[in-house]
Amino acid sequence: MLFDFGRNDEVAMWMQNTYIPLDMLFIRRDGTIARIAANTEPLSTRTIPSGEPVLGVLEINGGESAKRGIAAGDRVEHSLFAR
Numbered sequence: 653m654l655f656d657f658g659r660n661d662e663v664a665m666w667m668q669n670t671y672i673p674l675d676m677l678f679i680r681r682d683g684t685i686a687r688i689a690a691n692t693e694p695l696s697t698r699t700i701p702s703g704e705p706v707l708g709v710l711e712i713n714g715g716e717s718a719k720r721g722i723a724a725g726d727r728v729e730h731s732l733f734a735r
Contacts, residue, residue, distance in 0.1 A: 655709045656732055664699040665709060667692050673714030677722070678702040683733030685726050688717050708732055 657663055660681045667674070676689040689700045691714040702709075710728060717723075 653711045657707060660705045660707050662702050662705055664701045666699050667694055667696045670694055674711045675714055675717040676700060677710040677728065678706045679708045679710060679728050679733065681707045681734060683727045683729065685724050685728065687724055690717055691715055
């Protein structure tokens with residue numbers, strides 16, 4: 653799932669109603685990944701901060717980032733993000 657926050661800002665996510673672990677990719681305005689929160693804890697209310705201003709968050713199955721070699725600094729291609 654891709655979350656568009658509509659502006660570049662520091663954000664925090666949580667897993668309260670999510671039953672499986674996810675990797676959260678915090679994405680800057682230019683499409684580069686600022687941070688990856690890997691294998692987040694299902695059903696947790698602990699907040700997961702972006703650590704810096706981001707425009708969006710992409711949630712993928714837990715462990716998928718490591719499996720595919722996705723890392724901070726990589727670029728996400730989507731019309732939401734400027735080039």
